[in-house]
Amino acid sequence: MSLHRLAFRLRPTVTHVRSLHSSGYVQQQEAVAVEPEPESVSVFRTQEKDPACHSDKHVGQFYTLSSAHVRPLFPDSLPWRYQQQMKTFNETCIMVRQPALEVISYLKKADYSQPALRYVFYGLKGTGKTMSLCHTVHFCYTQGWLVLHVPDAHLWVKNCKELLPSSYKLSRFDQPLEATTWLRNFKITNEHFLPKIKLKERYVWTKRESTEAGSSLGELVDQGISRVKSSSDVVGAVMKELRLQSGQPGADFRLAVAVDGVNALWGRSTIKKEDKTAVDPEELTLVYNLRKLMKNDWSGGAIITTLSQTGSLYLPKSAYLPQDLLGERGFDSMDPFIPVSVPSYSEKEFESCYLYYMDRNWLQHPQSRTEEGKKELVFLCNMNPSMFERLCGYL
């Protein structure tokens, strides 16, 4: 079989090719006219757009998200640099990697009548925890789950422009701006779920405004967006409703709670009260409600989180293990959880990323296209994905 012979003629760096026979991939650098495929398919890309079908044989390959999925799913939740890359390359490609695949396989096999399982992505800085989270969230979305995505929990505990005392409980504080932003994004993501879910309780906002039981979630969310003052309480109400309803036999949806930087919930905050004392995260309504969601006393869904040192407060740069980042309280609250380590690129993944940048004409420097240049890049970034991306930005 000529394709079989082709496998042996490929470069030594790409000896790991497995799926040549099934999908007919052709090495783009080889000028072989054996079986000319019309599309320029390459070794580092996969045509499989559905995360549910990703398996071990796709590890190291990039898959493209369709724009119809990207806009609603990640209105503001991808990393900033990645958003820039999306705009430059005019496409959204995520690399299929082992940690995300592991969590997706657990999600597929999990029993949803049991309390929700907690998955925690941890690793050194810049190894791809947030991207793994986004990959998993995309999987949940394509499976039709309701996605409750908090892009960065650290944003809720620092740089708060407006802090109002909570109307519901006097000791707590509201953050109207963050709450409204989050509600807006939630609405965009879960557009089709909002009319379907009905509220079980009645919520009273002021003397004249209230939301009756039986009205849809969409109305509640709109209430929060329009009445900014009570938006934090609306967020709390939304979370409570979803938590109560997801495990019920009548519910036809599964709840995926995705939180990036979950260690912010149990850390310290830089927000100060009027008398200059620091606010404990517990005293913030948003954080308080999110912590309730983090407890696994509800069923019918999964909790997928990431630890992050980058935005964290008062934590040393060398900390990356769950024990260090979550602290005592956080670890006790999150225990038991499934830790998933996210390592730096392996040789294969690095090669794949390098070919992707070459394909997108991102590496302009002539030296970077040679073997020597590649070795230099490997040395300088030590297989760290974010370092590699920053380095290639200069070339």
Add this chain to the structure above:
Amino acid sequence: MLMNDSSAAVSPQICGTPALRRKNLGAAGPEKFTPEFIQKQVEEFEIGKRHLANMMGEDPENFTQEDIDRSIAYLFPSGLFEKRARPLMKVRLSADLCFPPCEAVQWGPDGRPFHFLFYTGKQYYYSLMHDLYGRVLKVEKHQDQLRAKGLFPTEPKQIALGTSRWLTKEELEARLVEPISSQDYEYFIQLMERLLAMPCCSLEQQFVMSHRQQLEAQSMHQVVPPLQKDDAGVDFSTAEGRRKTSRGSVVVRDCGAGRLTVNGQDYLHYFPVLQDREQLMFPLQFCGLLGRFDLDCSVSGGGRSSQAGALRLAISRALLSFLPQSEGEAMRQAGLLTPDPRVRERKKPGQEGARRKFTWKKR
């Protein structure tokens, strides 16, 4: 003496008698040390050394110079920073502070100078030129003799100069222990060249070579660290490097995968800045050995940039043992093996920094 007297007559007489002025002129110049005087001083030193040994309760017979230094440092503790300004008890007869040889007296007790060219003023220089010209004449005579016998060689043997150069003016001055002018130096070089131009100059090879300085190739000074083998049979070599106040040492192991560890941490975490990692990469990239070695580094002192520079030097030195001589020479010419001599300049009193002066105010 005569010249001085005439100038004294021209200058206005402010005060004093001619007798006083003559006494001043006689005391001009540094004190002349005769060999007898030097001998007497050495004897006094020996006696003083025995006294010192007795004082310290040690054996006078086996009292070495180190013991003297120790005892003096104990008896006269000094807080001065300049080591040469501290109390010293030492005999130094060579061209040094105590008894410079040019100050040794040049004439005997009857006032008659020893050297026949003393009255030229530059006795050693003129004696050298005289000697040189004598040799030139000798070589010419030898050539005439050969020609007369008919044995004049058609291809005369030249002196193998090799990689050497003539002594510089400063070196010649140091050798002759007296100052010479640049014109004198030029005459010397011209006469030497004339000697070299003659066919049979190989007679005077030793004399010529004694006035030339050997230029050694710099790479011969480089000490290559030895290549050792550890228990698993893997080659490794260790080297140290420094830059400013940082000191680093590196163990380079063969058959590796390009892993680096600095002080136990991953180098990506220890050096977050790209510039430092590029510095570490430079020696390996230069020799084209990027993915071959495993490096285990330890560094202390200084800041991030100087630590990176120290490690770079250490890596280059360690790589020398894995590379052939020519590659080592290439590294030296690239500047990888030169320790950077720049250190922080001290702040001077009266200035704000090392160079920066205080703001100048007109009033």
